Amino acid sequence: MKSKTIAKVGAFLTAFTVFAGSMLPVYAASVDETDSTEESTAAAAEGDEESFLFQLEVDGKDTVNVNPGDVITVSFTLKRTDAEEAYTMYAMQDEIAYDSNFFELVDGSALVTNGIETRDLAMRDNMRKFYMNYVSMSGGESWQPSILIGTFQLKVTGTEGSSTISNEDCLVSYQDGSGSYPSETKDVTVVVSTDCKVHYETNGGSAVDDVTAVLGEKLQKPEDPVREGYYLEAWCTDMDLNNAWDFAEDTVKGNMTLYAKWAEGEPQSESQTGQYGIIIVIIVLAAAAGGAVWYRKKKQS
Known part of the structure; x- marks a missing residue:
């Protein structure tokens, strides 16, 4: 019964696609013309806007090899990228995130440009x-197109793997x-070392052993x-469960924790997912064809 239903839906979809295909060129031509004008206007406006690079380095590099106990100096440079011209700075911030399981801030090590304020705050998950x-x-104030905002030092306390010091929630404000x-x-x-530790936080599920993964x-x-009462929906890289880890595509960038994201009930079967997909396609094509018919009638009138 289920296969007959899918076959009928497939036949209807084929016929509907032919009909929609005959109507869409008229509607698409009008939409393309409008979109082209809007995109050109937006591109022109964006071309006049300042843009910036928040750059972190250690010894002038974006990747460094160290030993446990080493003290590294992290530098933060702000660069204007749209033009090599001075500009007016109104407000700027950068939140430089580091793992306290891998680094320890050296007290009093910060050296900054005049007017720069600094703070070191504890976050969740040992960050x-x-x-x-x-x-x-x-x-x-007038700032040069490239300026060293400041430096600070971290002691390496990690004994294996790697860790990334990253820019987060950084911005240069409008006036x-x-x-x-x-x-x-x-x-x-x-x-x-290139052997990185991966910890699995199951959030109420059965335990999953930590593993060692190769950097890159x-x-x-x-x-x-x-x-x-739950099924595993995804493994995520953040405690808020917003960023899913893709085991087929993502590569290891350092020591990390993956968090289990759960959903109530049972996962949908492949057949259910396929049927829902066909229904969604039909709805989208129907909406597109309806718009094309409306546009043709309006043009003829």
């Missing part, structure tokens, strides 16, 4: 953030504070843990 921020009290300019980041990776290589997916 810490070294804040560097600036706010002009005189309506803006009115309503938003921020586009920016990119360059982080720095500190390597003690893919991670083998473990057997799913068990939790009564």
Whole structure:
């Protein structure tokens, strides 16, 4: 019965696709013309906007090999990337995140440009953030296109694997504070060894053993843990369970913890997923065809 239903839906979908295909060119031509104009306007506006690079380095490099107990100096440079011209700075911040299981801040080691404020705060999951921020009290200050914001030192306490010191929640603010300019980041990776420790936090499920993974290589997916009344939806790299780890594509960048993301009930079967997919396609094509018919009638009238 189920196979006959799918066959009927498939036949309907084929016929519907032919009909929709005959109608879509008219509608698409109008949409393409409008979209082209809007994209050109947006691109022109974006071309006039300042943009920046938040760059972290150790000894002028983005990857360094160290030994346990070494003290490294982390430098933060802000670079304007759209032009080699001075500009007016109103406010800036960078939250430089590091793993307290791998590093220890050297007290009093920060050296910063005039006006830069710093703070070191504990976060969740053994992470810490070294804040560097600036706010002009005189309506803006002239800054050069490349400026060393500051440096600070970390002692390497990790004995194996690697860890990345990263820029997070960084921004250069508009004058009115309503938003921020586009920016990119360059982080720095500190390597003690290429054998990285991966810890699995099952969040109420059965235990999964820690494993050692090779830096830069893919991670083998473990057997799913068990939790009564739930099924494992994904392994995530963050405690808030927003960023799923892709075992087929992602590569190990250092020591890390993966968190189990659970969903109530039982996972959907492949046949259910396939049927839902066909229904969604039909709805989308119906909406597109309806829009095309409406546009043709309006044009004829």
